[in-house]
Protein backbone atom coordinates (compact mmCIF):
# COMPACT_ATOMS: atom_id res chain seq x y z
CA UNK A 269 0.00 0.00 0.00
CA UNK A 270 1.32 3.43 -0.97
CA UNK A 271 1.63 6.07 1.77
CA UNK A 272 -0.63 8.43 -0.19
CA UNK A 273 -3.04 7.44 -2.93
CA UNK A 274 -4.89 10.20 -4.71
CA UNK A 275 -7.70 8.73 -6.80
CA UNK A 276 -9.61 10.67 -9.41
CA UNK A 277 -9.59 13.76 -7.19
CA UNK A 278 -11.77 16.73 -8.10
CA UNK A 279 -11.37 19.98 -6.19
CA UNK A 280 -13.58 22.87 -7.25
CA UNK A 281 -14.11 26.48 -6.17
CA UNK A 282 -17.47 28.20 -6.25
CA UNK A 283 -17.34 31.32 -8.37
CA UNK A 284 -19.78 33.68 -10.08
CA UNK A 285 -19.01 31.99 -13.39
CA UNK A 286 -19.78 28.52 -12.03
CA UNK A 287 -17.39 26.02 -10.44
CA UNK A 288 -13.68 26.55 -11.12
CA UNK A 289 -12.34 23.03 -11.77
CA UNK A 290 -8.92 23.62 -10.24
CA UNK A 291 -8.13 19.90 -9.82
CA UNK A 292 -10.14 17.74 -12.17
CA UNK A 293 -9.71 13.99 -12.02
CA UNK A 294 -6.12 13.67 -10.79
CA UNK A 295 -4.66 10.32 -9.66
CA UNK A 296 -1.17 9.53 -8.40
CA UNK A 297 0.62 7.84 -5.51
CA UNK A 298 3.47 8.61 -3.14
CA UNK A 299 5.40 5.79 -1.50
CA UNK A 300 7.03 6.07 1.95
CA UNK A 301 10.39 7.84 1.73
CA UNK A 302 9.77 9.03 -1.82
CA UNK A 303 10.09 12.62 -3.06
CA UNK A 304 7.52 13.59 -5.65
CA UNK A 305 7.53 16.91 -7.45
CA UNK A 306 4.34 18.55 -8.75
CA UNK A 307 5.11 20.94 -11.60
CA UNK A 308 3.14 23.09 -13.98
CA UNK A 309 2.54 26.71 -14.83
CA UNK A 310 0.89 29.13 -12.47
CA UNK A 311 -2.82 28.38 -12.06
CA UNK A 312 -2.67 24.70 -13.04
CA UNK A 313 -3.91 23.57 -9.62
CA UNK A 314 -0.76 22.68 -7.68
CA UNK A 315 -1.57 24.68 -4.54
CA UNK A 316 -5.21 23.58 -4.63
CA UNK A 317 -4.04 19.98 -4.63
CA UNK A 318 -1.80 20.60 -1.61
CA UNK A 319 -4.53 22.46 0.26
CA UNK A 320 -6.99 19.64 -0.39
CA UNK A 321 -4.47 17.07 0.86
CA UNK A 322 -3.88 18.89 4.08
CA UNK A 323 -7.50 20.02 4.50
CA UNK A 324 -7.04 23.77 4.36
CA UNK A 325 -9.16 24.75 1.34
CA UNK A 326 -10.64 28.24 1.50
CA UNK A 327 -14.39 28.57 2.18
CA UNK A 328 -15.46 28.44 -1.45
CA UNK A 329 -13.28 25.39 -2.18
CA UNK A 330 -14.61 21.84 -1.89
CA UNK A 331 -13.80 18.27 -2.85
CA UNK A 332 -16.26 17.37 -5.57
CA UNK A 333 -15.21 13.76 -5.97
CA UNK A 334 -12.46 11.19 -5.64
CA UNK A 335 -10.41 9.93 -2.73
CA UNK A 336 -7.28 10.88 -0.82
CA UNK A 337 -6.09 7.71 0.90
CA UNK A 338 -3.42 8.30 3.51
CA UNK A 339 -2.13 4.99 4.93
CA UNK A 340 -5.36 3.52 3.60
CA UNK A 341 -7.69 5.99 5.34
CA UNK A 342 -9.74 8.34 3.18
CA UNK A 343 -9.04 11.93 4.24
CA UNK A 344 -12.04 13.19 2.28
CA UNK A 345 -14.41 11.09 4.34
CA UNK A 346 -13.16 11.32 7.90
CA UNK A 347 -14.39 13.19 10.99
CA UNK A 348 -12.76 16.62 11.23
CA UNK A 349 -11.14 15.79 14.58
CA UNK A 350 -9.35 12.71 13.25
CA UNK A 351 -8.30 14.57 10.12
CA UNK A 352 -6.86 17.43 12.13
CA UNK A 353 -4.87 15.04 14.30
CA UNK A 354 -3.50 13.29 11.20
CA UNK A 355 -2.70 16.60 9.57
CA UNK A 356 -0.39 17.71 12.33
CA UNK A 357 1.12 14.44 13.42
CA UNK A 358 1.58 12.72 10.09
CA UNK A 359 1.41 15.33 7.35
CA UNK A 360 3.38 18.50 7.72
CA UNK A 361 3.22 21.58 5.52
CA UNK A 362 6.05 23.92 4.68
CA UNK A 363 3.96 26.67 3.13
CA UNK A 364 4.67 29.36 0.55
CA UNK A 365 4.36 31.87 3.34
CA UNK A 366 6.82 30.00 5.58
CA UNK A 367 8.79 33.19 6.05
CA UNK A 368 5.88 34.85 7.77
CA UNK A 369 4.69 31.82 9.68
CA UNK A 370 7.04 32.34 12.61
CA UNK A 371 5.72 34.47 15.46
CA UNK A 372 7.96 37.55 15.90
CA UNK A 373 7.44 37.84 19.67
CA UNK A 374 8.68 34.36 20.64
CA UNK A 375 12.13 32.85 20.28
CA UNK A 376 12.59 30.05 17.79
CA UNK A 377 13.06 27.59 20.66
CA UNK A 378 9.83 28.67 22.36
CA UNK A 379 7.92 28.15 19.13
CA UNK A 380 9.27 24.67 18.53
CA UNK A 381 8.65 23.77 22.18
CA UNK A 382 5.07 24.88 21.81
CA UNK A 383 4.59 22.56 18.84
CA UNK A 384 6.06 19.66 20.82
CA UNK A 385 3.95 20.45 23.91
CA UNK A 386 0.79 20.58 21.85
CA UNK A 387 1.36 17.11 20.48
CA UNK A 388 3.21 15.36 23.27
CA UNK A 389 1.84 17.06 26.41
CA UNK A 390 3.47 14.48 28.69
CA UNK A 391 6.97 14.84 27.31
CA UNK A 392 9.57 16.07 29.81
CA UNK A 393 11.60 19.23 29.20
CA UNK A 394 14.92 17.51 28.70
CA UNK A 395 13.56 15.09 26.13
CA UNK A 396 11.90 17.98 24.29
CA UNK A 397 15.20 19.87 24.38
CA UNK A 398 17.00 16.86 22.89
CA UNK A 399 14.48 16.81 20.04
CA UNK A 400 14.99 20.52 19.38
CA UNK A 401 18.78 20.11 19.41
CA UNK A 402 18.51 17.23 16.99
CA UNK A 403 16.22 19.10 14.65
CA UNK A 404 18.60 22.09 14.63
CA UNK A 405 21.47 19.76 13.77
CA UNK A 406 19.45 18.15 10.98
CA UNK A 407 18.69 21.40 9.22
CA UNK A 408 22.18 22.77 9.80
CA UNK A 409 21.34 25.51 12.29
CA UNK A 410 23.68 26.37 15.12
CA UNK A 411 22.21 25.17 18.45
CA UNK A 412 23.31 28.45 20.08
CA UNK A 413 20.83 30.32 17.94
CA UNK A 414 17.75 28.63 19.45
CA UNK A 415 17.05 31.58 21.72
CA UNK A 416 17.14 34.08 18.86
CA UNK A 417 13.97 35.77 17.66
CA UNK A 418 12.87 35.30 14.04
CA UNK A 419 14.06 38.81 13.06
CA UNK A 420 17.60 37.85 14.09
CA UNK A 421 17.57 35.08 11.49
CA UNK A 422 18.28 35.54 7.79
CA UNK A 423 15.64 34.40 5.30
CA UNK A 424 17.43 31.11 4.75
CA UNK A 425 17.76 30.47 8.47
CA UNK A 426 14.05 31.16 9.03
CA UNK A 427 13.26 28.66 6.33
CA UNK A 428 15.47 26.10 8.06
CA UNK A 429 13.76 26.87 11.37
CA UNK A 430 10.40 26.18 9.70
CA UNK A 431 11.72 22.87 8.41
CA UNK A 432 13.06 22.03 11.90
CA UNK A 433 9.66 22.81 13.33
CA UNK A 434 7.89 20.59 10.84
CA UNK A 435 10.30 17.74 11.53
CA UNK A 436 10.02 17.58 15.31
CA UNK A 437 6.73 15.71 15.05
CA UNK A 438 8.29 13.14 12.72
CA UNK A 439 5.68 13.35 9.97
CA UNK A 440 5.35 10.59 7.35
CA UNK A 441 4.74 13.17 4.64
CA UNK A 442 6.04 16.70 4.22
CA UNK A 443 4.26 18.93 1.75
CA UNK A 444 6.57 21.66 0.59
CA UNK A 445 4.59 24.27 -1.32
CA UNK A 446 7.01 26.50 -3.23
CA UNK A 447 9.30 26.13 -0.24
CA UNK A 448 12.03 28.35 -1.47
CA UNK A 449 10.67 31.12 -3.67
CA UNK A 450 12.07 33.91 -1.54
CA UNK A 451 15.58 32.55 -1.57
CA UNK A 452 18.23 32.60 -4.21
CA UNK A 453 18.87 29.59 -6.38
CA UNK A 454 21.86 28.29 -4.44
CA UNK A 455 19.92 28.44 -1.21
CA UNK A 456 16.96 26.62 -2.81
CA UNK A 457 19.21 23.85 -3.82
CA UNK A 458 20.85 23.56 -0.42
CA UNK A 459 17.60 23.40 1.46
CA UNK A 460 15.94 20.79 -0.71
CA UNK A 461 19.10 18.68 -0.64
CA UNK A 462 19.10 19.02 3.11
CA UNK A 463 15.51 17.78 3.30
CA UNK A 464 16.49 14.97 0.94
CA UNK A 465 19.28 13.98 3.33
CA UNK A 466 16.93 14.02 6.28
CA UNK A 467 14.46 11.85 4.40
CA UNK A 468 17.01 9.15 3.87
CA UNK A 469 17.48 8.89 7.61
CA UNK A 470 13.80 9.01 8.51
CA UNK A 471 11.86 7.48 5.59
CA UNK A 472 9.76 10.63 5.37
CA UNK A 473 8.04 11.18 2.04
CA UNK A 474 7.92 14.62 0.50
CA UNK A 475 5.76 16.29 -2.08
CA UNK A 476 7.42 19.38 -3.55
CA UNK A 477 5.18 21.86 -5.34
CA UNK A 478 6.92 24.34 -7.55
CA UNK A 479 6.93 25.90 -10.99
CA UNK A 480 10.72 25.60 -11.05
CA UNK A 481 11.51 22.53 -13.09
CA UNK A 482 15.23 22.70 -12.27
CA UNK A 483 14.57 22.36 -8.53
CA UNK A 484 12.45 19.28 -9.12
CA UNK A 485 14.94 17.72 -11.51
CA UNK A 486 17.62 17.91 -8.82
CA UNK A 487 15.67 16.68 -5.84
CA UNK A 488 12.71 14.49 -6.80
CA UNK A 489 12.44 10.76 -7.47
CA UNK A 490 9.22 11.15 -9.40
CA UNK A 491 7.38 14.01 -11.05
CA UNK A 492 3.71 14.73 -11.65
CA UNK A 493 3.18 17.29 -14.43
CA UNK A 494 -0.14 19.12 -14.15
CA UNK A 495 -1.80 21.20 -16.81
CA UNK A 496 -5.05 23.13 -16.33
CA UNK A 497 -6.21 21.03 -13.37
CA UNK A 498 -5.38 17.69 -14.96
CA UNK A 499 -2.49 15.31 -15.04
CA UNK A 500 -0.45 15.70 -18.22
CA UNK A 501 2.32 13.23 -17.49
CA UNK A 502 3.80 11.33 -14.59
CA UNK A 503 6.88 9.21 -14.01
CA UNK A 504 10.45 8.98 -12.69
CA UNK A 505 12.37 12.31 -12.81
CA UNK A 506 15.03 10.91 -15.10
CA UNK A 507 12.43 10.17 -17.81
CA UNK A 508 10.32 13.28 -17.28
CA UNK A 509 13.44 15.41 -17.71
CA UNK A 510 15.18 13.02 -20.06
CA UNK A 511 12.68 11.64 -22.56
CA UNK A 512 9.16 12.79 -21.76
CA UNK A 513 6.27 11.78 -24.03
CA UNK A 514 3.93 14.71 -23.46
CA UNK A 515 4.28 17.86 -25.57
CA UNK A 516 3.58 20.05 -22.53
CA UNK A 517 6.42 18.45 -20.55
CA UNK A 518 8.75 19.00 -23.50
CA UNK A 519 7.71 22.66 -23.66
CA UNK A 520 8.03 23.14 -19.93
CA UNK A 521 11.43 21.51 -19.90
CA UNK A 522 12.65 23.70 -22.78
CA UNK A 523 11.36 26.82 -21.03
CA UNK A 524 13.96 26.41 -18.32
CA UNK A 525 17.57 27.25 -19.13
CA UNK A 526 19.98 24.34 -19.07
CA UNK A 527 23.16 25.60 -17.44
CA UNK A 528 25.23 22.99 -19.24
CA UNK A 529 24.33 24.41 -22.64
CA UNK A 530 25.53 27.87 -23.52
CA UNK A 531 23.63 28.29 -26.78
CA UNK A 532 19.92 27.76 -26.60
CA UNK A 533 16.72 29.52 -27.52
CA UNK A 534 14.69 31.03 -24.72
CA UNK A 535 11.52 29.06 -25.11
CA UNK A 536 8.12 30.15 -23.91
CA UNK A 537 4.96 28.25 -24.76
CA UNK A 538 2.67 30.61 -26.68
CA UNK A 539 -0.85 31.28 -25.43
CA UNK A 540 -2.09 30.64 -21.92
CA UNK A 541 -3.92 27.96 -19.94
CA UNK A 542 -7.72 27.81 -20.38
CA UNK A 543 -10.31 29.30 -18.06
CA UNK A 544 -10.97 26.56 -15.53
CA UNK A 545 -14.58 27.59 -14.98
CA UNK A 546 -15.19 26.69 -18.59
CA UNK A 547 -12.44 24.34 -19.74
CA UNK A 548 -12.43 23.15 -23.35
CA UNK A 549 -13.46 19.61 -24.16
CA UNK A 550 -10.81 17.17 -25.33
CA UNK A 551 -7.18 17.81 -24.38
CA UNK A 552 -6.86 21.05 -22.42
CA UNK A 553 -3.40 21.67 -23.90
CA UNK A 554 -4.57 21.35 -27.54
CA UNK A 555 -4.83 25.11 -28.08
CA UNK A 556 -1.10 25.55 -27.39
CA UNK A 557 0.22 22.25 -28.66
CA UNK A 558 2.27 22.01 -31.86
CA UNK A 559 1.04 18.46 -32.45
CA UNK A 560 -2.66 19.11 -31.91
CA UNK A 561 -5.22 17.74 -34.37
CA UNK A 562 -9.00 17.46 -34.44
CA UNK A 563 -9.13 14.44 -32.15
CA UNK A 564 -7.32 16.44 -29.45
CA UNK A 565 -10.04 19.08 -29.45
CA UNK A 566 -12.79 16.49 -29.26
CA UNK A 567 -11.68 13.62 -27.05
CA UNK A 568 -9.95 13.51 -23.69
CA UNK A 569 -6.50 12.04 -24.13
CA UNK A 570 -5.92 8.44 -23.03
CA UNK A 571 -3.18 7.45 -20.58
CA UNK A 572 -0.35 6.02 -22.67
CA UNK A 573 2.48 4.13 -20.98
CA UNK A 574 6.09 4.33 -22.10
CA UNK A 575 8.06 2.25 -19.63
CA UNK A 576 7.37 3.88 -16.27
CA UNK A 577 5.96 7.06 -17.81
CA UNK A 578 2.24 7.70 -17.98
CA UNK A 579 1.43 10.35 -20.59
CA UNK A 580 -2.03 11.73 -21.31
CA UNK A 581 -1.72 12.53 -25.00
CA UNK A 582 -3.29 11.39 -28.29
CA UNK A 583 0.00 11.75 -30.13
CA UNK A 584 2.74 10.20 -28.01
CA UNK A 585 3.71 8.16 -31.09
CA UNK A 586 4.64 11.38 -32.93
CA UNK A 587 6.87 12.81 -30.20
CA UNK A 588 10.11 11.09 -31.22
CA UNK A 589 9.80 11.75 -34.93
CA UNK A 590 8.33 15.23 -34.92
CA UNK A 591 8.73 17.12 -31.68
CA UNK A 592 11.68 16.00 -29.63
CA UNK A 593 14.38 17.40 -31.91
CA UNK A 594 12.69 20.79 -32.29
CA UNK A 595 11.34 21.20 -28.76
CA UNK A 596 14.19 23.49 -27.73
CA UNK A 597 13.45 25.92 -30.60
CA UNK A 598 11.37 28.93 -29.64
CA UNK A 599 9.58 28.81 -33.01
CA UNK A 600 8.06 25.41 -32.18
CA UNK A 601 5.99 26.90 -29.40
CA UNK A 602 4.66 29.93 -31.21
CA UNK A 603 0.97 29.58 -31.81
CA UNK A 604 1.25 29.84 -35.59
CA UNK A 605 3.73 26.97 -35.69
CA UNK A 606 1.27 24.08 -35.66
CA UNK A 607 2.78 21.05 -37.37
CA UNK A 608 -0.43 20.50 -39.26
CA UNK A 609 -0.68 16.76 -39.12
CA UNK A 610 -4.04 15.23 -39.78
CA UNK A 611 -5.84 12.42 -38.02
CA UNK A 612 -5.88 9.46 -40.28
Ligand SMILES: Nc1ncnc2c1ncn2[C@@H]1O[C@H](COP(=O)(O)OP(=O)(O)OP(=O)(O)O)[C@@H](O)[C@H]1O
Nearest residue numbers: 281288290309310311312313314315316317326544
Ligand atom coordinates in the same frame (compact mmCIF):
# COMPACT_ATOMS: atom_id res chain seq x y z
N1 LIG B 1 -10.16 30.77 -3.67
C1 LIG B 1 -10.32 30.59 -4.98
N2 LIG B 1 -11.49 30.86 -5.58
C2 LIG B 1 -11.68 30.66 -6.91
N3 LIG B 1 -10.73 30.19 -7.73
C3 LIG B 1 -9.53 29.91 -7.19
C4 LIG B 1 -9.25 30.10 -5.79
N4 LIG B 1 -7.96 29.74 -5.56
C5 LIG B 1 -7.46 29.34 -6.76
N5 LIG B 1 -8.38 29.44 -7.72
C6 LIG B 1 -8.24 29.07 -9.15
O1 LIG B 1 -7.93 27.70 -9.20
C7 LIG B 1 -7.00 27.45 -10.23
C8 LIG B 1 -5.78 26.73 -9.67
O2 LIG B 1 -5.08 27.62 -8.80
P1 LIG B 1 -3.84 27.16 -7.90
O3 LIG B 1 -3.49 28.29 -7.01
O4 LIG B 1 -4.16 25.86 -7.28
O5 LIG B 1 -2.74 26.97 -9.01
P2 LIG B 1 -1.16 26.84 -8.83
O6 LIG B 1 -0.73 25.91 -9.91
O7 LIG B 1 -0.82 26.50 -7.44
O8 LIG B 1 -0.66 28.30 -9.17
P3 LIG B 1 0.60 29.10 -8.53
O9 LIG B 1 1.83 28.42 -9.04
O10 LIG B 1 0.42 30.48 -9.09
O11 LIG B 1 0.43 29.04 -7.04
C9 LIG B 1 -6.70 28.79 -10.88
O12 LIG B 1 -7.52 28.94 -12.01
C10 LIG B 1 -7.08 29.78 -9.81
O13 LIG B 1 -7.49 31.01 -10.38
